[in-house]
Amino acid sequence: MSQTEEPLLTVEALNETFVDSSEGLEALQNVSFVLGSHEFLSILGPSGSGKSTLIRVIAGLLEPSSGAVNFHCLKQRPRIGLVFQQANLMPWRTVLQNILLPLEIDGVPAAEAQEKAMHLINLVGLQDFVHAWPDELSGGMAQRVAIARALIQDPDLLLLDEPFGALDALTRERMGLELLRIWQTSQKAVILVTHSISEALLLSDRVLVLSARPGTVTMDLDIPLARPRSEEIRYSTQFIDLERKLRHSLVPRVN
Structure with a gap:
């Protein structure tokens, strides 16, 4: 988070333990971080x-079993x-x-809801598939619909849990670039869970x-790569050095 950016979210000393009939499973231990209001x-x-x-x-x-998740600068319950x-x-x-669907549930007038939906359909590049059915869509197209649906309530925070994990490698790379374009337009705060180091570097602050x-x-690594970013940045020395640093942090050292 930049020093001039307002914080949106603070996670403080978070612990999560799942308890079953036999023993407790500790999933998270003392997790703390701050997220800026427009940070990826x-x-x-x-x-x-x-x-x-x-x-x-x-x-x-x-x-959480203990610890806290606090949202800042919001006058109402956060939209996620x-x-x-x-x-x-x-x-x-x-x-x-x-x-x-989310706007129908909220009771938003039909004309207003349709205008918002069409804006997002254009944003995610599905203007030629407005009336298509889900079984007519590729995996990447279906995920773009899911992203548009998540954005239609103008959320304060967008949470993405491995959204491209089921896609093939080339489609995943293309969808990463699509997500980057959508974020640069919407400037929402985003938390992305991913197993891909290069995806994290391409997209994140x-x-x-x-x-x-x-x-x-x-x-907790700041990514100093200049924005806007494109696919070519993957071949830069700075990107490769950051990728190596993250890979070393994930791979256990063998003595």
């Missing part, structure tokens, strides 16, 4: 490090958009109807690295 933060970590658990705690879907690995579109609704379970913050 990625979270990296090995499988089982608590990345998705952290997203769910921030979203209010899970109560969520996108998961699966788009979870309703198969009986078109692209437009899926995106409109900062990257948090979590350890293996229990997840603790082992690195």
